[in-house]
Amino acid sequence: MLRQPPEPPGPASAVDERPGPEESAASASRVLRFERAVRWCHHGTAVLMALCVGTALCLYVPGLAELAGRRWLMVTVHKWSGLLLPVPLLLGLASRALRADLRRLNRFGPHDRIWLRAAARARRPHPRPGEDWGVEAGKFNAGQKVFAAWTAGAVLVMTGTGLLMWFTGLAPLVWRTSATFVHDWLALALGIVLVGHVAMAVAHPEARAAMRTGKVDRAWARREHPLWDPSDEPPPRPWKR
Amino acid sequence: MLPHLPGPWTRAPSDGHGRGLGGALRTGTADDGSLTLSLTPWRGRRGRCSNRPVDTPKAPGAPADGEGSPVGRRLVLGMLGLGAAGLVSAPYLQRGTESALSAVSGKDPTGVTELLPNGGGFRYYSVASSVPHRNAGTYELRVGGLVEKPGRLTLDELRELPQQRIVRDVQCVTGWRVPSTAFEGVRLSDLLDAFGVRPEAGAVRFTCFDGIYSESLTLKQAMRDDVLVTLRMNDEPLSHSHGGPVRLYVAPMYFYKSAKWLSGIRLTREVQPGYWEKRGYAVDGWVGRSNGRDDAPTAA
Numbered sequence A: 001m002l003r004q005p006p007e008p009p010g011p012a013s014a015v016d017e018r019p020g021p022e023e024s025a026a027s028a029s030r031v032l033r034f035e036r037a038v039r040w041c042h043h044g045t046a047v048l049m050a051l052c053v054g055t056a057l058c059l060y061v062p063g064l065a066e067l068a069g070r071r072w073l074m075v076t077v078h079k080w081s082g083l084l085l086p087v088p089l090l091l092g093l094a095s096r097a098l099r100a101d102l103r104r105l106n107r108f109g110p111h112d113r114i115w116l117r118a119a120a121r122a123r124r125p126h127p128r129p130g131e132d133w134g135v136e137a138g139k140f141n142a143g144q145k146v147f148a149a150w151t152a153g154a155v156l157v158m159t160g161t162g163l164l165m166w167f168t169g170l171a172p173l174v175w176r177t178s179a180t181f182v183h184d185w186l187a188l189a190l191g192i193v194l195v196g197h198v199a200m201a202v203a204h205p206e207a208r209a210a211m212r213t214g215k216v217d218r219a220w221a222r223r224e225h226p227l228w229d230p231s232d233e234p235p236p237r238p239w240k241r
Numbered sequence B: 001m002l003p004h005l006p007g008p009w010t011r012a013p014s015d016g017h018g019r020g021l022g023g024a025l026r027t028g029t030a031d032d033g034s035l036t037l038s039l040t041p042w043r044g045r046r047g048r049c050s051n052r053p054v055d056t057p058k059a060p061g062a063p064a065d066g067e068g069s070p071v072g073r074r075l076v077l078g079m080l081g082l083g084a085a086g087l088v089s090a091p092y093l094q095r096g097t098e099s100a101l102s103a104v105s106g107k108d109p110t111g112v113t114e115l116l117p118n119g120g121g122f123r124y125y126s127v128a129s130s131v132p133h134r135n136a137g138t139y140e141l142r143v144g145g146l147v148e149k150p151g152r153l154t155l156d157e158l159r160e161l162p163q164q165r166i167v168r169d170v171q172c173v174t175g176w177r178v179p180s181t182a183f184e185g186v187r188l189s190d191l192l193d194a195f196g197v198r199p200e201a202g203a204v205r206f207t208c209f210d211g212i213y214s215e216s217l218t219l220k221q222a223m224r225d226d227v228l229v230t231l232r233m234n235d236e237p238l239s240h241s242h243g244g245p246v247r248l249y250v251a252p253m254y255f256y257k258s259a260k261w262l263s264g265i266r267l268t269r270e271v272q273p274g275y276w277e278k279r280g281y282a283v284d285g286w287v288g289r290s291n292g293r294d295d296a297p298t299a300a
Helices: A011-017 A021-028 A036-060 A062-068 A071-084 A087-092 A096-106 A110-122 A142-166 A173-203 A205-213 A218-224 B071-105 B155-160 B188-195
Strands: A030-032 A215-217 B025-029 B035-039 B140-145 B151-154 B164-171 B177-187 B203-208 B214-218 B227-233 B247-250 B262-268
Touching (some): A030 A218, A036 A087, A071 A142, A096 A142, A142 A173, A142 B071, A173 A205, A173 B071, A205 A218, A215 A218, B155 B227
Antiparallel strands (some): B025 B035, B140 B151, B164 B177, B177 B227, B227 B247
16 A cells, blocks of 8 residues: 655745745645644653763763763762653643553554554664655654653663662662663664654654644645544643643 | 453443453443453454454444543553662673673774763762863962961972872772773872971862862872872873863762863862862772762772
8 A cells, every 4th residue: 555655845845834824724734733732742751861871972082071070960960850850741641632642652553564564674763754655653763652652661771770879878789780781782772763764854854843833734634644533632621822 | 462351341440440460350230231351452352442452443433532441551560670670680781781881982983882870980070160281381289277387389390399100090980990001190198298297287278170079088099109299191291071180089089079161289188079079979988988978999
């Protein structure tokens, strides 16, 4: 089942940019992808992750350590940003929309298996822009689901091993040495995965717009996430408007 | 893989939440009204949509998004399991990665392996925001406190004093170790004798021209002959990033005791804890016998 090819840029997009009555038509063709709570959860997590990774680099890479110094400050920021990393998600659980998205990330249907097989065959985590693997995706494709789950698990392991190193009285010495080992190597893996995540965002402006404004182009949604029905999104509650 | 139990595919409970561990176990009511139980792995599962072919997932009234096996949850739990397995097997794995890295890092011209965990080599730690550079023209070492004749020494004056060379492993309290490193400089005990230690002095406090760092030794520790005011490392002048032009070197202790950018030596009555020691590190930082670590000692 092939998806529709991407629309060629042309007069249609030129019309979209012109102000006037067309504007309302253009905004009507945009559908809600990420509710406010979901976006804030993402941004909060992103800020904490940036702080955590940034300070980690300043503690670990010799050149950056020399440039930044301030070791005590770096250690403190690293520890607290790491410990608080799961908090935005936990707060976000109060939102129905976020819980619905978590459920979609958690559940894998038959189409996700096909997607993962295509990815394994192509030895790539996602199709090149413009390339079509001819596979279906829901609101999140299988690659995004695997990323979300793997990262969540990795963050929990990093938090656990980090706490073992922080509170040195918590466990015997051999545990602390082991925790350092796991923390160091998993940090490397997590760093590579995060670089991939950011690179993917850079390569997909529409996906980035979704996280920034909450809305995406309906045609894009139909093309990239054909199994996602935007009308499934819970309507905003009246007192939230 | 879990075995298939005989029985028809069943409609999942209407709330769609998987039952049992990982949602693999499902109960339902078949057409004939009998209660059925199916235990199925992800493979071949079609969730609630088992009654329609896979290739028409957009059939009206049967959205496929948000249904199926909770693979996400299994991945999270799997990562936690892997983390726990990593903790248990780390002592064995670490031996492997360290020997592999030390074999490679010697021949690696790019220096990338030094960035890997336990990739070998020194790590740069500084507690200050920036550290000024000092050279023979601007450097001076002040010696004061409970001494007979307080004074100061220039870099050239330090160079003219008798030099000692010690080759030992360097062990950091954060875990990295650099084998057989040569330190060369003036014995601290010679220096203290030259300035005359007053009888009431019991400890030595060290301060640094980074403006923040400090360290302390008991007078007995300071008088050991493997404690140097170091001017050269590995037969080259001490570089700025290694604490140059002058650093302390305390061979038998963790490397945080070997204060970089040394600029002041004060004799005191009692030990005044240094920078990291106020933050939980051991004052008597013997390698292998402090800070809850059991590294091989770096000096007898």
